[in-house]
Amino acid sequence: MKINERSLKQSEELWKEAQENILSGCQLYSKGPETHIQGVSPIYIDHGKDGHVWDVDGNEYIDYDMGLGPILLGYQYKAVDDAVIAQLRRGMGYSLVAPEEVEYAKLCVKHIPSAGKVRFLKTGSSATEAAVRIARSYTGRKHIIRGEYHGWHEWTTAAESVRQGGILPEARKFIHKFDYNDLAKVEEYFAAYPGEVAAVITEAVEVEPPKDGFLENLKELCHRNGALLIFDEVVNGFRFSIGGAQAYFGVTPDLSTFGKAAANGMPLSIVAGRKDIMEEVDR
Structure with missing residues (x-):
C-alpha cells in the first residue's frame, strides 16, 4: 500500500480529543506527532507483535523505535509475557519484598562490571537522579x-x-553540559x-562512537579530581553486551544506570555501583 492510500482518520480524531484533555496531548513529547512526519506517521498504535505494529486505522508498520528502546526482544515476547501473566495471577504490589x-539482583551483579550492589526503581529518569544523589x-x-x-x-x-x-x-549553578567526546x-x-x-554522567556511547581513549581518559580525569564517573546506560544497556556498553568497551564506571530494555517494556530501572559507594544510600 502506498503512503497516500492509507487512512489515518481515527488517529487524527483521537489526537484532537487528546489535545483537549491531556497536557501537551500525550504523556511523552518524543512519542507525540510533532516529533514525526505529520500526515504520514501514525499517531496511535493499537497493538504490536515482534517487530511490527498496527495503528488504530488498521495499517501495519515495521517499528524501528520499539517503544523508544525498551522492547529489545519484540512485542508479545512469549517468555516475558508468560512470566508477567503468571505473576499477575499470584498477586502484585505486595507489602513485603518478593524473591x-x-x-534479578544476583544476575545484575554477576554480569554488569560496575555492579557491586544494585537498587531497583521504575524509570530511567529516577535511576539517573538516584545515581547523582548517591554521588553527591x-x-x-x-x-x-x-x-x-x-x-x-x-x-x-x-x-x-x-x-x-x-x-x-x-x-542551574550546579549543572554543566558538555558534548560527547x-x-x-x-x-x-x-x-x-x-x-x-x-x-560526570554521560552515556557510554551515543550516536557517534567514543574516540580512541575518550572513555578511559574521562575516567582518569574524574578520579584525578576526586569525582565519580557515571555511565547512563538507560538506552544502550544490554544492547552491546549483557554487561552493557561498559563491558563492551572495557571501561568500568563507579556508578551506572539501566532501564528501558531491562524488562522488555515493564517499568523497571537499575542503579548499579561499587559497594562502598552504593552503601552510602543507607547512611
Whole structure:
C-alpha cells in the first residue's frame, strides 16, 4: 500500500480529543506527532507483535523505535509475557519484598562490571537522579557535569534552554553540559570548579562512537579530581553486551544506570555501583 492510500482518520480524531484533555496531548513529547512526519506517521498504535505494529486505522508498520528502546526482544515476547501473566495471577504490589528481586539482583551483579550492589526503581529518569544523589552524598560535593539527555528531572533539565518552567534558577549553578567526546570541555569545568564536582554522567556511547581513549581518559580525569564517573546506560544497556556498553568497551564506571530494555517494556530501572559507594544510600 502506498503512503497516500492509507487512512489515518481515527488517529487524527483521537489526537484532537487528546489535545483537549491531556497536557501537551500525550504523556511523552518524543512519542507525540510533532516529533514525526505529520500526515504520514501514525499517531496511535493499537497493538504490536515482534517487530511490527498496527495503528488504530488498521495499517501495519515495521517499528524501528520499539517503544523508544525498551522492547529489545519484540512485542508479545512469549517468555516475558508468560512470566508477567503468571505473576499477575499470584498477586502484585505486595507489602513485603518478593524473591524475584533477589534473583534479578544476583544476575545484575554477576554480569554488569560496575555492579557491586544494585537498587531497583521504575524509570530511567529516577535511576539517573538516584545515581547523582548517591554521588553527591558520597563525595560531599554539589556540581555535576552531564552529557546529553539524562531524564526530565530538575537536576539535569536545569542545563537546558527550553521548557524551563518551574526550574529553580539556583539549580542551574550546579549543572554543566558538555558534548560527547569533548574531553577538553570537561577539563574546563574541573578547572572552573576545583574540588566541587561530584560526578560526570554521560552515556557510554551515543550516536557517534567514543574516540580512541575518550572513555578511559574521562575516567582518569574524574578520579584525578576526586569525582565519580557515571555511565547512563538507560538506552544502550544490554544492547552491546549483557554487561552493557561498559563491558563492551572495557571501561568500568563507579556508578551506572539501566532501564528501558531491562524488562522488555515493564517499568523497571537499575542503579548499579561499587559497594562502598552504593552503601552510602543507607547512611
